[in-house]
Amino acid sequence: MEQQTTLKGACIIGQSGGPTAVINASAYGAIRAALDAEAITKVYGAEHGIKGVLNDRLYVMDEEDPAELELLRNTPSSELGSCRYKMKDPDKDDTDYKRILEIFKKYDVRYFFYNGGNDSMDTCNKISKYCQKVGYACRVMGIPKTIDNDLFGTDHCPGFGSAAKYIATSCMEVSKDSTVYDTPQITVVEIMGRHAGWLAGSAGLATHFGAGPDLIYLPELDFSMEQFYADVEQVYARKNKVLIAVSEGIHYADGRFVSEAEVSATDGFGHAQLGGLAVRLADALKARLGGVKVRGIELSLLQRCGAHLASGTDLAEAELAGRAAVEAAVAGQTDRMVAFRRVTEDGQYRCEVELLPLADVANYEKKVPLEWINAAGNGMAQGFIDYALPLIQGQPERPTVASLPRYAKLKKVLAK
Amino acid sequence: MEQQTTLKGACIIGQSGGPTAVINASAYGAIRAALDAEAITKVYGAEHGIKGVLNDRLYVMDEEDPAELELLRNTPSSELGSCRYKMKDPDKDDTDYKRILEIFKKYDVRYFFYNGGNDSMDTCNKISKYCQKVGYACRVMGIPKTIDNDLFGTDHCPGFGSAAKYIATSCMEVSKDSTVYDTPQITVVEIMGRHAGWLAGSAGLATHFGAGPDLIYLPELDFSMEQFYADVEQVYARKNKVLIAVSEGIHYADGRFVSEAEVSATDGFGHAQLGGLAVRLADALKARLGGVKVRGIELSLLQRCGAHLASGTDLAEAELAGRAAVEAAVAGQTDRMVAFRRVTEDGQYRCEVELLPLADVANYEKKVPLEWINAAGNGMAQGFIDYALPLIQGQPERPTVASLPRYAKLKKVLAK
Numbered sequence: 001m002e003q004q005t006t007l008k009g010a011c012i013i014g015q016s017g018g019p020t021a022v023i024n025a026s027a028y029g030a031i032r033a034a035l036d037a038e039a040i041t042k043v044y045g046a047e048h049g050i051k052g053v054l055n056d057r058l059y060v061m062d063e064e065d066p067a068e069l070e071l072l073r074n075t076p077s078s079e080l081g082s083c084r085y086k087m088k089d090p091d092k093d094d095t096d097y098k099r100i101l102e103i104f105k106k107y108d109v110r111y112f113f114y115n116g117g118n119d120s121m122d123t124c125n126k127i128s129k130y131c132q133k134v135g136y137a138c139r140v141m142g143i144p145k146t147i148d149n150d151l152f153g154t155d156h157c158p159g160f161g162s163a164a165k166y167i168a169t170s171c172m173e174v175s176k177d178s179t180v181y182d183t184p185q186i187t188v189v190e191i192m193g194r195h196a197g198w199l200a201g202s203a204g205l206a207t208h209f210g211a212g213p214d215l216i217y218l219p220e221l222d223f224s225m226e227q228f229y230a231d232v233e234q235v236y237a238r239k240n241k242v243l244i245a246v247s248e249g250i251h252y253a254d255g256r257f258v259s260e261a262e263v264s265a266t267d268g269f270g271h272a273q274l275g276g277l278a279v280r281l282a283d284a285l286k287a288r289l290g291g292v293k294v295r296g297i298e299l300s301l302l303q304r305c306g307a308h309l310a311s312g313t314d315l316a317e318a319e320l321a322g323r324a325a326v327e328a329a330v331a332g333q334t335d336r337m338v339a340f341r342r343v344t345e346d347g348q349y350r351c352e353v354e355l356l357p358l359a360d361v362a363n364y365e366k367k368v369p370l371e372w373i374n375a376a377g378n379g380m381a382q383g384f385i386d387y388a389l390p391l392i393q394g395q396p397e398r399p400t401v402a403s404l405p406r407y408a409k410l411k412k413v414l415a416k
Numbered sequence: 417m418e419q420q421t422t423l424k425g426a427c428i429i430g431q432s433g434g435p436t437a438v439i440n441a442s443a444y445g446a447i448r449a450a451l452d453a454e455a456i457t458k459v460y461g462a463e464h465g466i467k468g469v470l471n472d473r474l475y476v477m478d479e480e481d482p483a484e485l486e487l488l489r490n491t492p493s494s495e496l497g498s499c500r501y502k503m504k505d506p507d508k509d510d511t512d513y514k515r516i517l518e519i520f521k522k523y524d525v526r527y528f529f530y531n532g533g534n535d536s537m538d539t540c541n542k543i544s545k546y547c548q549k550v551g552y553a554c555r556v557m558g559i560p561k562t563i564d565n566d567l568f569g570t571d572h573c574p575g576f577g578s579a580a581k582y583i584a585t586s587c588m589e590v591s592k593d594s595t596v597y598d599t600p601q602i603t604v605v606e607i608m609g610r611h612a613g614w615l616a617g618s619a620g621l622a623t624h625f626g627a628g629p630d631l632i633y634l635p636e637l638d639f640s641m642e643q644f645y646a647d648v649e650q651v652y653a654r655k656n657k658v659l660i661a662v663s664e665g666i667h668y669a670d671g672r673f674v675s676e677a678e679v680s681a682t683d684g685f686g687h688a689q690l691g692g693l694a695v696r697l698a699d700a701l702k703a704r705l706g707g708v709k710v711r712g713i714e715l716s717l718l719q720r721c722g723a724h725l726a727s728g729t730d731l732a733e734a735e736l737a738g739r740a741a742v743e744a745a746v747a748g749q750t751d752r753m754v755a756f757r758r759v760t761e762d763g764q765y766r767c768e769v770e771l772l773p774l775a776d777v778a779n780y781e782k783k784v785p786l787e788w789i790n791a792a793g794n795g796m797a798q799g800f801i802d803y804a805l806p807l808i809q810g811q812p813e814r815p816t817v818a819s820l821p822r823y824a825k826l827k828k829v830l831a832k
Contacts, residue, residue, distance in 0.1 A: 019596045048598045077592035084597070165819065169724050172821055176493035177721035180435045181500070182464045187717075209820050276695075297716045301603075305593035308585050308725060311819070393819045403581065403727070403809045404625050405588055 007137060008039050009110025011326070012053060013061070014046035015145075016116035016123065017084065019077035020159030021166070021307040022318035023115060023145045024408070027080065028072040029322025030113050030143065031061050037330045040111060044415055048081035049116070050123055053103050054096060058415040071408035073315065074399050076307035079408060082116075087123045090130050097130045104131075104138060107415065111139050111329050115322070117146035117157070118363055121337055125358035128335045141325040142337035142358055145318075147304055149198035152364035153356045154339035158321050161314030161391035164202035166306035167191055168392065170299060171206035171213060175243050183293060184240045186232065186285050190278035190298040193247045195219055197368045199303065200247035202388055204380030214242050215378045219249035220368050223258055228281075229288055231378050236289065248277055308405060312394020317351055324353045337361050342390075349390035423553060424455050425526025427742070428469060429477070430462035431561075432532035432539065433500065435493035436575030437582070437723040438734035439531060439561050440824070443496065444488040445738025446529050446559060447477050453746045456527060460831060464497035465532070466539055469519050470512060474831040487824035489731065490815050492723035495824060503539045506546050513546045520547075520554060523831065527555050527745050531738070533562035533573070534779055537753055541774035544751045557741040558753035558774055561734075563720055565614035568780035569772045570755035574737050577730030577807035580618035582722035583607055583715065584808065587622035587629055590713065591659050599709060600656045602648070602701050606694035606714040609663045611635055613784045615719065616663035618804055620796030630658050631794045635665035636784050639674055644697075645704055647794050652705065664693055724821060728810020733767055740769045753777050765806035 013030050015023055027045070034043040043061040046052030059080065061069070072079055090097045103109070114124040121142045128140035144151050149160035171189060178187040193199040197218025206212025214235045217223060235242045250258045259277035278296030286294045321338045328336065336355040343350040372384035399406040429446050431439055443461070450459040459477040462468030475496065477485070488495055506513045519525070530540040537558045544556035560567050565576035587605060594603040609615040613634025622628025630651045633639060651658045666674045675693035694712030702710040737754045744752065752771040759766040788800035815822040 019593050051598065075592065076589050078596045081598060082596045168820055170718055170722075172823070173492050173721040173723060174717050176491065176823065177435050177717045180494045180498045182467065182497060205820065209817065211823060279692075295717070297718070298714070299718075300711070300713045301590050301593045302586055302713070302715075302718070305589040306586075307589060389818055395816070395819060400811070401625065402805055403811060404584055404621065407588070407592065407627060 006039055007110050007139060008041060009108045010042035010044060011040050011111035011113065012044045012046050012058065012109050013080070013113045014049040014052065014115065015078040015080050015082050016049035016114060016120035017082060017146065018117070019082055019305060020145055020147050021076045021162040021305055021310045022158055022315050024072040024075045024077070024079050025315050025318040026115050026143050026145060026158055026322035028069060029319035030115070030326050031069060033323040033326035034111070035062065037326060039330050042107070044107065044109070045080040049083040050085055050087070051083045052081070053100050056103055058107065059410070059412045060415050063413040064410055068408050068410060071399060071406065073319065074307065074405060075407040076305040079410060084119070085123070086119065087126045090126060097127070100127060101134065101136060104136065110137060111326070113141050113143055113325050113329070115143040115145050117148065117151060118365065121151070121358060122362040124337070125362040128358055132335070139329040139334035140358070141329050141333065142361070143321050143325045144337060144339065147199060148193055148196055150196040150365045150367065151361060152366050153361045155342040156340055156391055158314060158318035160198060161311035162306065162309070163199055163303050164205065164388055165311045165392035166303050166309045167199060167202045167299065168205035168212070169309055171203045171245060172209065172211040174297065175206060175211040175213070178243055178295065179241045184236070186236070186242045186244070186282065186289070186292055186294045188244045188246060188278045188282045188294070188296045189213065190276055190296065191245055191247055192299070192303060193219065194249040195365055195367070197247045197249070200245055201368055201372070201380050201384050203245035204384060205388055205392065207379065208385050212243070213245040216245045216380060217247060217250050217378060218368060218373060219247045219251060220370060220373060221377045222253040223250040224253070231376070232285060233289070244281070246277060246281065308398060310396060311392045312396040313391055315396050320353065328355055422455055423526050423555060424457060425524045426458035426460060427456050427527035427529065428460045428462050428474065428525050429496070429529045430465040430468065430531065431494035431496050431498050432465035432530060432536035433498060433562065434533070435498055435721060436561055436563050437492045437578040437721060437726045438574055438731050440488040440491045440493070440495050441731050441734040442531050442559050442561060442574055442738035444485060445735035446531070446742050447485060449739040449742035450527070451478065453742060455746050458523070460523065460525070461496040465499040466501055466503070467499045468497070470515050472519055474523065475826070475828045476831050479829040480826055484824050484826060487815060487822065489735065490723065490821060491823040492721040495826060500535070501539070502535065503542045506542060513543070516543060517550065517552060520552065526553060527742070529557050529559055529741050529745070531559040531561050533564065533567060534781065537567070537774060538778040540753070541778040544774055548751070555745040555750035556774070557745050557749065558777070559737050559741045560753060560755065563615060564609055564612055566612040566781045566783065567777060568782050569753070569777045571758040572756055572807055574730060574734035576614060577727035578722065578725070579615055579719050580621065580804055581727045581808035582719050582725045583615060583618045584621035584628070585725055586715065587619045587661060588625065588627040591622060591627040591629070594659055594711065595657045600652070602652070602658045602660070602698065602705070602708055602710045604660045604662060604694045604698045604710070604712045605629065606692055606712065607661055607663055608715070608719060609635065610665040611781055611783070613663045613665070616661055617784055617788070617796050617800050619661035620800060621804055621808065623795065624801050628659070629661040632661045632796060633663060633666050633794060634784060634789060635663045635667060636786060636789060637793045638669040639666040640669070647792070648701060649705070660697070662693060662697060724814060726812060727808045728812040729807055731812050736769065744771055
C-alpha cells in the first residue's frame with residue numbers, strides 16, 4: 001500500500017523477540033534515518049517493545065548523544081529492551097489496540113517501526129490492520145530480525161549471518177581442541193534453532209574449511225537414534241574422535257523433541273538426565289560405546305550475542321534494513337516488511353531491499369531446503385555452503401576500551 | 417645450571433596438558449628459534465608430547481613450509497598433539513626414562529623443550545634430572561603454558577590472558593543478552609579452574625567495565641550455599657536479574673566440590689541432577705526463588721580455544737617464551753623454566769623473561785591472593801583488575817579465509 005501525501009508526525013521504534021548481535025544496528029539505522037527525516041517530528045524508542053507502548057514508556061531518542069547512538073552498531077542484544085508478547089485477535093479483544101491508539105494519538109505517532117521475527121511481524125501486521133480499520137493514519141513497517149533465519153519471503157534475516165559466523169568459528173576451534181589427545185573422544189555441540197536448521201547447518205561451514213563437525217543433524221529431518229548410533233560408530237571406527245553438531249530442535253518421527261523425550265531403555269537414555277540435549281546425547285554415546293570420553297557443549301546465549309565476531313555483511317545489512325524501513329515509510333509505504341533479495345552477478349553476492357506485505361510474512365516459517373542437506377541426512381550439501389558463506393563475510397571495526405567492547409550508553413530519557 | 421661449551425645436536429619440542437589459544441605460538445617461537453640456531457642440527461616435534469618420544473613418533477619440523485609454521489600463531493590447541501602422562505619416579509621404575517634416553521641417543525637429541533603446566537614441568541624436571549644422573553648431555557627447558565594461570569614462580573602464564581579476554585568479552589555479551597526482557601532472570605556462567613580462580617576472576621573485568629556478573633565465586637574461598645542464596649536474593653530484590661560467575665572448582669568448607677556434592681535437601685538440590693555446575697546452581701535458585709527463569713551456561717572448551725579473540729599481549733609473550741627457551745638453552749642454560757617478571761614503569765606494563773629452576777616450579781600451584789577478592793567474598797577487588805587487565809590487551813591480526821580462521825596445515829613428516 002502506498003500513500004502519496006506527506007505525513008508529518010512522531011515515530012516509535014520497538015525491538016521484539018530474542019536479541020541478536022546486530023538488532024541494535026537495525027535500531028541505529030532506523031533511529032538515525034528518522035532523526036534525519038523532515039517528516040518525522042520526534043523519535044521514540046519503546047521500552048521492551050510493544051509493552052513500552054502499552055505502558056507509556058517511551059525513550060526520547062532526540063535526546064541522545066549521536067556518538068553514543070552510533071555505538072549501538074557495536075552493542076549486542078536489544079538495547080531498548082525486548083518482549084515476547086502475543087497480541088490478541090482484535091476482533092475478540094481490542095483492549096490492547098485501543099490503548100496503542102491512545103498512545104499513538106497522545107504522542108502524534110504517525111510512523112511505527114517494529115523489529116523482530118515471526119511473532120513480531122504478526123504484532124506489526126495486526127497493529128497496521130487495526131490502524132487502517134479505525135482510519136488512523138500511521139505508516140507501519142516491519143524490520144526483520146532473527147538468528148533463526150526462518151522468516152518467510154526474505155532471502156535471509158539480519159542476525160543470522162553473525163550467529164552463523166560465531167557458530168562456524170567456534171566449531172572450528174572446538175574441532176581443534178577436542179582432538180588433541182591420542183585417546184578417544186566424542187564431543188556434541190548443541191546449537192539453537194527449534195524448528196529450522198539454519199544455525200546448526202552453519203556448523204557445516206567449519207567442516208567445509210576442514211575443521212568442523214563430522215556429523216550435523218537438523219530438525220528438517222526426523223531423527224533416529226539407531227541411525228545416529230550407526231553414523232557415530234562409523235566415524236569413531238575410522239578416527240577415534242567424533243565431533244557432532246545438533247540443532248536443539250531435532251525430533252523423532254512422531255514429533256517428540258529428542259531433548260524432551262521420555263527416558264527409555266531403547267533410546268539409550270538409561271537413567272534420568274536433566275542436562276541439555278548435548279549432554280544427553282553425549283551420555284547416551286558414552287553408554288553405547290563403553291565409557292569413551294564424551295563432552296556436551298551448548299552454545300547457549302553465546303551464539304546469539306557474539307557481537308565481537310559479527311559479520312560485516314550482516315552488520316551493514318541490519319543497519320540498511322532499519323534505514324530502508326524509515327525511508328520507505330516517509331516516501332509513502334506502509335503495511336510492509338523490509339526483505340532482502342539476493343543478487344549474484346559474476347559470482348559476486350549483492351543484497352537488494354524489497355518490501356513485502358506484512359500479511360504475507362507473518363507467522364510463516366522458512367526451513368532449510370532438503371536438497372541442501374546431504375543424502376545421508378547427517379551433513380550439509382554444497383548448496384547450503386554457497387548460500388551461507390556470503391552472509392558471514394567481513395570483520396567490522398569494533399570500538400573497544402582496554403581491548404574490551406565499548407557498548408552504547410544511552411540516557412534513555414522517558415517521554416512525558 | 418649453566419654449561420659454557422657449545423652443544424651441537426638435535427632438539428625435540430613437545431606440547432603437554434590441556435590446549436590453549438596460544439600454545440602453538442610458543443611452539444612456533446621455539447621451532448623458529450631452533451631452526452635458526454646453528455647449534456641445533458635438526459628440529460623434531462613430538463607427537464602427543466612425551467608419548468611421541470616414548471613411541472618414536474617425531475615430526476621433522478625442518479620439512480615444514482615456513483609460512484605454514486608461522487600460521488601456528490593463529491592456530492588454537494596443540495597442533496603437535498598433547499598428552500596427560502604422569503612420569504613415574506625414576507628411582508622406582510626407570511623404564512620410561514631408559515626409553516627416552518634411547519630415543520635421545522638415536523636422534524642425537526641434545527635439547528629438549530617441553531611446553532605445559534604443572535604436571536608437564538614435573539615431567540620436564542624428572543627428565544632433566546635423569547639426564548644429569550646418567551651423564552647424558554642434554555639441555556632441558558620448560559616453557560610455561562596454562563589457561564589456569566596457576567604455575568608457581570611466574571607472574572602469569574601464556575594462555576591465561578587470551579582465556580581471560582574470552583571470558584570477559586563473553587560475560588559482557590551474556591550480561592547484555594540476559595537482561596533484555598522485563599521479566600526476572602537468573603543466569604549462571606560456569607568457568608574453568610579446578611583449584612585456582614584466575615579464570616573465574618577474569619569475569620570481573622566485564623563487571624569493571626559495567627556489563628558483567630553481579631556475583632563471582634572463586635575456589636580460593638569456601639562456598640556456602642546459604643550465603644550464596646543470601647547474595648543472590650539481595651541482587652534479585654534490587655533489579656530482578658542476576659548474572660553469576662562461578663569457578664568449576666568451588667567447594668564447601670569440608671572440601672567437597674559443589675559440582676560433585678551429594679544431592680541433599682539442605683543444599684537445595686532436591687532431586688537428582690546430572691548437568692554441570694551451572695545448571696545445578698541455576699536449578700537450585702529456581703527452586704529457591706519460586707520458578708524464576710534461570711539459565712546455566714558452561715563456557716566449556718570455548719574459553720580454552722578461543723583463538724579468534726586472543727590477547728595480542730598473550731600471543732606475543734607465548735611466542736617469546738618459546739623463543740627464549742631455545743635461545744637460553746643454546747647459550748648454555750639447562751634445567752630451567754622460562755618465567756615472566758612484571759615490570760611496571762610510569763604505569764606501563766612490561767614483561768621480562770627470567771629463568772627458574774625446574775625443581776622450584778614443578779607441582780606447586782599459585783592461587784589468587786585473598787586480598788584481590790572483595791570483602792564479601794563474591795567479587796573481585798581492584799588489585800585483581802590491575803593485575804589482569806594488561807594481560808588481555810591487543811587484538812592481533814588473524815589470518816582468515818572467507819572470514820573464517822586460516823589454521824596451519826603441517827605436513828607432519830615422521831622421522832625415520
